[in-house]
Amino acid sequence: MADFLLELRCEEIPARMQPKAKEDLARLFADALAKAGLTAGQVETFATPRRLSLIATDLPLATSAVSEETKGPKVGAPPQALEGFLRKVGLAEEQLVVRDGVYFAVVEKPGRDTSDVLAEAVPTIIRAFPWPKSMRWGAGSLSTESLRWVRPLSGIVALLDGAVVPFEVDGIASGRTTMGHRFHHSGPVEVADAGSYIETLRAAHVIVHVSERCRMIREGATRVAAEAGLTLVEDEGLVIENAGLTEWPVPLLGRFDEAFLDVPPEVIQLTARVNQKYFVCEGADGKLANAFVCTANIEPRDPAVVVDGNRKVLAARLSDARFFWEQDQKTPLAVHAEKLARITFHEKLGTVADKVERVAKLARWLVEEGIVKPTSVRVERSRDTEDGLSTSLEANGAEVRNLADMAEQAARLCKADLVTEMVGEFPELQGLMGGYYAAKEGLPQEVSEAIRDHYKPVGQGDDVPTAPVTVAVSLADKLDTLRSFFAIDEKPTGSKDPFALRRAALGIIRLIQHNALRLNLSSVRPELVEGPHFSSEGKDGASTGSARTEVGSDLLDFFADRLKVQQREAGVRHDLIDAVFALGGEDDLVRLLARVHALQAFVGTEDGTNLLAGYKRAANILKKEGYEGPTGTPDPQVLASLKEGNDTIPDTGEEDPLALVDDPDVGDILAAEARNNAALSYTPEPAEKALIDALDAAAPRAAAAVEAEKFADAMAALATLRAPIDRFFEEVTVNADEANKRSSRLALLARFRDAVHRVADFSRIEG
Incomplete structure (x- = not known):
């Protein structure tokens, strides 16, 4: 097994592009390995302003021999089809294999050295790299075929187990030589292998791990602020951005003119952050102080010189901000x-x-x-x-x-x-x-x-x-x-x-x-x-x-x-929100959520679970028997049996016996008549009578509680129906042979369903 190092060195890469570039390099490299039948144990990428690097560990030294099979036309296909296939695979007809009446081209590919695979793959990766913005440079830029890169590419390091993987991209040959820090280390740096890469560059004042540079900035900025008796205003986004701008970050504290503090603090912070990438500080009173922290990319001999240069640039920016602040106030907001x-x-x-x-x-x-x-x-x-x-x-x-x-x-x-x-x-x-x-x-x-x-x-x-x-x-x-x-x-x-x-x-x-x-x-x-x-x-x-x-x-x-x-x-369960919204007309979010929370608490109890099971059983029976809709609308036969001999339902002369079912007054009459007819035509069984009595007590209580927005009380009222509905299904035959019993019991189940629907549409509840 071998380790591979790739470093692509160039001019400064914009900080905002570095995180995505690391991801793209890892993805393109893994895809290239997969096409060759190789897999790395681990792939790690690094980015600094001047380099994009990759270390892949535990690579095989060679690929395995593979057999590639390409399906062709059927035997007996037109000659043109066979000729085109032969040109595509580069074989003669006698070299093809016939299987199940179809031509196949089988090519045995021997294994290859991993070094050869990498020498072929890396140039392809470089040329296909998806930078958001890229450029051409030098004499080659006159041609559209020249290399495009985010900034002029100046060097490539490619080492497999310490040996150079030889290839060339746009006149740049791969090797083992890189460059250290632009100011702290002059001259080339020789890299022995992938294992020593990170420490070799550290000795040349380059920190390749972005997480380590972030830590140095975060801790250093906090320290220099504390030394001045100030508190750093934390800004993790600014930490990451400064890490993308430096290879050897050194936070330094500076001061600006107190007169600028007349400008709103948010303006000062935004000016420092956006234009100069500076942190700001607060004093012991919690107010913005006339201090900033800049991140240098150098260990200065005289920090005051660096700080003073940054102070002058910030002062110019703050002067602009103060001008805008004063000019805007000369015109009233209404104007x-x-x-x-x-x-x-x-x-x-x-x-x-x-x-x-x-x-x-x-x-x-x-x-x-x-x-x-x-x-x-x-x-x-x-x-x-x-x-x-x-x-x-x-x-x-x-x-x-x-x-x-x-x-x-x-x-x-x-x-x-x-x-x-x-x-x-x-x-x-x-x-x-x-x-x-x-x-x-x-x-x-x-x-x-x-x-x-x-x-x-x-x-x-x-x-x-x-x-x-x-x-x-x-x-x-x-x-x-x-x-x-x-x-x-x-x-x-x-x-x-x-x-x-x-x-x-x-x-x-x-x-x-x-x-x-x-x-x-x-x-x-x-x-x-x-x-x-x-x-x-x-x-x-x-x-x-x-x-x-x-x-x-x-x-x-x-x-x-x-x-x-x-x-x-x-x-909160999404199906419970659906169950309340399904009632229609509920768009008071405070009331809706109160109902949903009460419903969730209820369905999580044993009573709630069993009542839901009873509801679904009742709903299935009613659906099978023609009681469609959420309000328990009966079928025409049931409605006719309820209307027979009843003077309270108006006779409209409509041919459709369901014409008035949606009328709330008629609906109440139907429910009442269903109970009355049941009582008059036969003696209900004990379990049936128990459910009738429970509904007579619970339905009004639940409806009144909903009206008063006491949804926990509504759930408590429904809970009293759990035992009666369980007993009803255990002891009562709904589809009795007698038509009057069958109709009355279906109407009773519809009453039960309607009582539950006053609280929520239980058909939308999962489980």
Whole structure:
């Protein structure tokens, strides 16, 4: 067995390309080995700014002899087909093998030295390497056939068990010579073999392991900050980026002019991070300090010289940032907002100003409808609750109007910073800068905070706003985005979600959950989120009303999917969410999740498991006997038997005896008559009577508990049906010979199914 070392040395590789380059090199190398019938014990790749390397261990010294078989045409096929096959495999007809009436070309390939395989494979890998961006250089660049690489390739090391694997790529011959650190080690470096490669380069001031360079940066930056009495602001992304920029990283601390601290700290940090790749520090008071940590790629004789050069560059960047900060404040946000009319939000949805107008109306509506409430609440004693406590809002009309005014004002200004100089330079600061500018203008704190935080929550770990004005604006912004894009049929498909609608939906869900907002998603007035995307006909020639209905239905399905994704991480079963959504009309997420959590707790108990089994048995019988649908609709014969001699069901003259089944009043009459007829026509068996009595007690209790949103109580009521339904199936024959017994017992099972369906559609529950 042998070890193989490959190093491809070039000019500086961009840091952002290095991680993917390591993966691509390992993949291409493994594929090349597999084609030759070779397998390495382990393949490890390395990347520094000036080299991309690979070490493969436990390679066989030679490949095994293989027999390659190629299927050809059938015997008796046209001569042209046979001639073409012979040209393809390079054999004569007498060299072919005939098997089952088909020609086969069998070629025995002897084993090859691994060195020869590598000498052939590596140049192919180099020429086919998938750099995101590559270049040609030198005189050869005049030809499109010349080598392309991320930066000019200058050297190749290829060693198999210490011996050079000979090959040439674009005039660059492989060997064992590399180069050390650009400044700390002059002259060539001879590499003996793969085993000594890492330490040989370390002696030449090159750390090939990116993880080790990251550790040196992380620990060194923390140390120099602590020595100055400061705390480093951790930034793992910046650690990785600096590791991709250095082969021998040395963190150094510097200071900048305190006058720059008048600029918002986020601006200073972003300027240092994005433009200069510097870390920032905080003082003992937790505020940003006038200090930075740069990562040098050299051990300087005089660190102060290096630090001073970096300080001057940072000062120039901070001067630009301060200029943007001061210039933007000279124009009020309201004037900035007027420029939004010149920015297209979407060709079918109008301008950003159009969106702002919709968001402002919707934010006000959320407050006026009591969905987002003022924070003034009072807890008072009440005789209507078991524990004697109830919470009621004591917000008077003035508070609501004030909150609605601030929500509308914040919404009209929330996108204004998009046209400022600062956000133009740093788009990451949108929202945040608007909040700063609003505060500088003297706008209410609630308004400036809403402008600052209205994009939140952005990701799963982001904070969820709780201030009423912020909640109203954030929720309105996301609701408008979702409904608008759904209205023009720009829905996410597969992995494509160009308008981040999945993120918007998850943001809405988190806002509603965290703030316990009682919002029926389908109750949002369409005119509040309509614009040029709603015509008089709607999409596809449908009426506006039908278009609205379709959009609303699609949105609810979309929310259901997002809710399942989110709740899966919280351990909630997706089938239980389906079971509640299947009831229809349930789009209050707070109520829905309360019902789902109660249902999950119930189905995990013995009573819940057995009741589910009883439900499925009852549902199967009813389905077989023609009781289709979730509400237990009987077949025509059963309905006719129930209606015979009954004066309470209106006679409509309809030929279809099921014409009024969907009428809730008629449904109640049918259920009552089913019980009455059963009692009048025969004496029910004890188990049958027990189920009737249990349903008479449990069904109203469960329905009342659901209405009162006491879902645990509803589950407790259903639990009382477990024993009666088990006993019913053990002792009672449903499909009795007597028609009246059969009809009544089917109706009884339908009652049982209906009682369960008041809580959830148990047919959607797995298990």
